[in-house]
Amino acid sequence: MNALELRNVTKKFPSARTPAVDDISFTLRNGEILALVGPSGCGKTTTLRLIAGLERPDSGSLHIKGGLVASPGHFTPPEKRGIGMVFQDHALFPHLTVSGNVKFGLKGQPAATAREITIGMLKLVGLENFGERYPHQLSGGERQRVALARALAPRPVLVLMDEPFSSLDADLRHEVREQVRGILKAMSATAVFVTHDQEEALFMGDRLAVFQSGRLEQVGAPEEIFHDSATRFVAEFMGDSDFLPGVVKENGIETELGLIPQKVNLPIDSTVEIALRSDDVNFEQSGPANALVLARFFRGAYYQYRLCLASGKLIHAFKPHTQSIHPGTSVHAYISAEHKVTVFHNGIAIGEEKKL
Amino acid sequence: MRDNFKMQIRNTLPQLRNYNISPRLLFAAGLVALFVAIPLVYIFFRAFTGGAEVWMRLLQTRIWKLLANTLLLTAAVTGGATLVGVSMSFLTERTDLPFRRIFRWMLAMPLAIPPYIGGIVHLTLLRPRGGAIPQLLAEWFGQPVPTPSPLGLGGAVFILTLFMFPYVYLLSGAAFRSLNASLEEASRTFGRSNWHTLWEVTLPALRPGITAGALLVALDVLAEYGTVALLRYETFSSAIFVQLSGRYDRSAAAVLSGVLIVIAIIILWGELRLQGQARFTQVDSQWRPAPPHHLKRWKLPASLLVAFVVFSSLLVPLIVLSMWSVQALLDPDTLASIMRSGSQTFGNYFWNSLWSSALAAVIAVLLSLPVALLSVRYPNKLTQAISRFCQVGYAIPGVVIALSLVLLVNRYLPFLYATPLVVVMAYVLRHMPQAVRASESALNQLSPSMEEASRTLGRTSLQTIVQVILPLIVPGLLAGAGLVFLTSLKELPATLLLRPAGFDTLAVRVWIWASEGFYIQAAPAALLLVIASAAPLYFLLRREQIFR
The missing domain is CATH 1.10.3720.10 (MetI-like)
Structure with missing residues (x-):
């Protein structure tokens, strides 16, 4: 049984012209962490709020643990859904202590049990000595963990997290998200989590759902999303790709950087785009010049170069930091990728390509 | 620049939460608005059905002079x-x-x-x-x-x-x-x-x-x-007072009141135009106080x-x-007349002031709650209109509220007539806006995610109000109650017009003694009134960072 299932869910706000969430369907298995990722305003937070019951869908249906929670004729309020939610601003109750906050969701349990669970949860998040403190006496990372403990304490069937790390500093964020992933996995919790940070999504999610303009572009494992993007948008958003135009020929794809010997399932002379990441491109100072170095960015262990091709197209390439080439140098650029490259036709990835 | 500013404000407002408006809340807020609306609408009704003859008489003689006086004073003092x-x-x-x-x-x-x-x-x-x-x-x-x-x-x-x-x-x-x-x-x-x-x-x-x-x-x-x-x-206010208390010409008083309300509405409208949308001053985390200017030789x-x-x-x-x-x-003689006048003692005046103002404060805050919850959590045209409507009391002078209540209570609620409850009702009507604004600003400071967290932790919306919202906004509600108490304590014309015989408050006593020329006799009551008003004012100011 799926922990969560969305079927053709659509939600439009009265003040908006286009739907915030447009005909979205996906499922989530037990014990899985799903990251909803996309640029701001793409509908990922609305999707999370629809799952929580904080918004009502206009059409489509939602099932949690096989039970219908929302459809045009039915709506289960958030308090009856058995979910736990971690909010972007943590939303800890300032009038309650840390223990009080964690205990808040344990209403109906005998006092002794509630106390036991609270202590256990605080121990799990490493805050067993903080029970009597108030939220304002905690640091950002501690607050984050209290919010997580509070959401997990009632043993929800589903944990929802809305940009849970965005209020933390960069250093702390890396540390806390590793802890949170550990805790979720330790409890084998099923979780849906929203972020606009690709790297965070790749780190946290067992699977990713990439959103754009209210639509679901692709759902899949991190590797799949990264290496086998279904659309041009996913390749661009998840991997900082450049796109090189090309034309399909009999023996491969003809581009400004030469022929790529890769077969695509398209008629001859179709125009396509090839996604190229910085590690897919290399250049030499010898050989026929086909590009100009425009800028050099120091990235620590390596340099990233911006190259301008004869057509005016910009692409990027990595080189080790031992090799420094001045902007203004004419170079010979080529595709160095040893794996197949992703090819898009009208923004959609073209499958069934075979390396020759 | 102006538009950018507006945009920025709109973007920082809490996102519109769209789960459906609770019908119970809407009903409660609607009742409150109705309670506020009736006296206002009634006075308009009376003003414009007062008969052409009253209008003609007033137009020929007094309205122009009163209008000039009132506008001149208002402009100069403002x-x-x-x-x-x-x-x-x-x-x-x-x-x-x-x-x-x-x-x-x-x-x-x-x-x-x-x-x-x-x-x-x-x-x-x-x-x-x-x-x-x-x-x-x-x-x-x-x-x-x-x-x-x-x-x-x-x-x-x-x-x-x-x-x-x-x-x-x-x-x-x-x-x-x-x-x-x-x-x-x-x-x-x-x-x-x-x-x-x-x-x-x-x-x-x-x-x-x-x-x-x-x-x-x-x-x-x-x-x-x-x-x-x-x-x-x-001015209009004093002329209405005279019509009401002296000559008992209620039609003339109603006509004058109608004109006065129109002036107040024009001022309110003018302020809205001037103010535009720029009602908020954003204080973000990057905030630093500006350094003081040096006065030097000044x-x-x-x-x-x-x-x-x-x-x-x-x-x-x-x-x-x-x-x-x-x-x-x-002075023993003065002291004796201060302590007792007729059947009333000084303690009675003080107690009357205290309980009527405190009761008004409690009622105003309770009534403001559904209105504020509705307008802050479900902002749309209807809920904003209800909130605005509950704030028209600002614009309606005490004499007008008194007149309206005299007419209404006399006709429809005769059992309330000549009880102190009518006085309390006038305080509530007049000072409700302060309560509504205080409750709204308290709720505005509360992140909506607080309520949503409570809902996802298994509380219904009603339980959320009681267990999460109320404990967090109590300080804001107390501030609202303090303001209503303070202004009710000072209120004079409506109290004078509506009080039953023998219901003297400190304000009323000060006024009566002073208008009879017994200033010294009025002084202790006046001083006590000032001290009683200063106490809530002190606590209200303490809430402001700078007065700590």
């Missing part, structure tokens, strides 16, 4: 209070004025002194015949010296400005404080001098605060009865100016009232 209020807040908030921390307090405290009590004090000092200052001058020079008369327009403007400027002072002071240093610094980097920055950047940025304060002053002047009656300057004149304002608006009334009180308590 202008004066804005000038005094903004300059006082600038000097105490943004300069190196000596003793500015104490001055900040002293400039706010005149709010605890009802203008008619201040008026009584200044009148006895300045009266052309028999006033303390003219007498002193005559003894000094051996012959009468002409002094400006406190009666009439000039006196009324002077007194009302002195006791109403704190509204502008407090609101513009808050705006001065919330101003980020970077705003003025940015202007300086564009080559503006200090002086140009003040006029081109600082004051325009303060406009929402200043206009909000000026609005309160203008509406209060329209509603003022005691001071203008005392200084014999006739230090002495500026200090003298502030000292003069504090002296005439706070110290003179307090000193005179204290001296008179001592005099009254030392």
Whole structure:
């Protein structure tokens, strides 16, 4: 049984012209962490709020643990859904202590049990000595963990997290998200989590759902999303790709950087785009010049170069930091990728390509 | 620039939460709006069905004169209070004025002194015949010296400005404080001098605060009865009062009330136009207070100016009232008539003041809750309209509310007639806006995610209100209750018109004794009234960071 299932869910706000969430369907298995990722305003937070019951869908249906929670004729309020939610601003109750906050969701349990669970949860998040403190006496990372403990304490069937790390500093964020992933996995919790940070999504999610303009572009494992993007948008958003135009020929794809010997399932002379990441491109100072170095960015262990091709197209390439080439140098650029490259036709990835 | 500012504000508002409006909440808020609406609509109805003959008579004789008087006074006091209020807040908030921390307090405290009590004090000092200052001058020079008369327009403007400027002072002071240093610094980097920055950047940025304060002053002047009656300057409010209490010509009073409400609505509309959408001053985490300006050679004149304002608006009334009180308590005859008048004792006046104002405060805050919950959590045209509607009480002078209640209660609720509950009802109607605004601002500070967290942790919306929202907004609600209590305590005309025989409050007693010329006898009650108003005012000011 799926922990969560969305079927053709659509939600439009009265003040908006286009739907915030447009005909979205996906499922989530037990014990899985799903990251909803996309640029701001793409509908990922609305999707999370629809799952929580904080918004009502206009059409489509939602099932949690096989039970219908929302459809045009039915709506289960958030308090009856058995979910736990971690909010972007943590939303800890300032009038309650840390223990009080964690205990808040344990209403109906005998006092002794509630106390036991609270202590256990605080121990799990490493805050067993903080029970009597108030939220304002905690640091950002501690607050984050209290919010997580509070959401997990009632043993929800589903944990929802809305940009849970965005209020933390960069250093702390890396540390806390590793802890949170550990805790979720330790409890084998099923979780849906929203972020606009690709790297965070790749780190946290067992699977990713990439959103754009209210639509679901692709759902899949991190590797799949990264290496086998279904659309041009996913390749661009998840991997900082450049796109090189090309034309399909009999023996491969003809581009400004030469022929790529890769077969695509398209008629001859179709125009396509090839996604190229910085590690897919290399250049030499010898050989026929086909590009100009425009800028050099120091990235620590390596340099990233911006190259301008004869057509005016910009692409990027990595080189080790031992090799420094001045902007203004004419170079010979080529595709160095040893794996197949992703090819898009009208923004959609073209499958069934075979390396020759 | 204006549009950008608006955009920015809109973006920082809590996102519109769209789960459906609770019908119970809407029903409750609707009932509150109805309660507020009935007296207002009724007075309009009476005004415009008052009969052509009443209108003709009033149009031919009095309305034009009253209109000119009222508008002139309102404009002059609003202008004066804005000038005094903004300059006082600038000097105490943004300069190196000596003793500015104490001055900040002293400039706010005149709010605890009802203008008619201040008026009584200044009148006895300045009266052309028999006033303390003219007498002193005559003894000094051996012959009468002409002094400006406190009666009439000039006196009324002077007194009302002195006791109403704190509204502008407090609101513009808050705006001065919330101003980020970077705003003025940015202007300086564009080559503006200090002086140009003040006029081109600082004051325009303060406009929402200043206009909000000026609005309160203008509406209060329209509603003022005691001071203008005392200084014999006739306005709509005093004319309505006379019609109601003296000649019992209710049709004429209703017509005058209709005109007065129209003036108030025009002022409210004007303020909305001036204010635009720019109602919020954002204070973000990057906020730094702007550094104070150095007064240099202006230090002495500026200090003298502030000292003069504090002296005439706070110290003179307090000193005179204290001296008179001592005099009254030392004189056995006066003391006896203070302690007992008819069947009423001093304790009765005090108790009547206290319980009627406190009850009004509690009711106003309770009624404001559904309205505020609705307008803050489900902002749309309907809920905003309900909230606005519950705030029209600001614009309706006490005499008009009194008239409306007299007519309504007489006809439809005769069992309430001549009970103190009608007085409480008038307080609630008149001061509800303060409660609504306080509740709304308390709720606005509460992140919606707090409620959503409670819902996802298994609480229904009603349980969420009781277990999460209420505990968190209690301080804000108390502030609202404090304001309603404070203003109800000072209220005079509606109390005078609606009170049952024998229901004397401190305000009423002060007024009756003073209008009979027994100033010394009135002093202890007046002083007690000021102290009782100062207590909630003190706690309200303590909530502001700067007054700690």
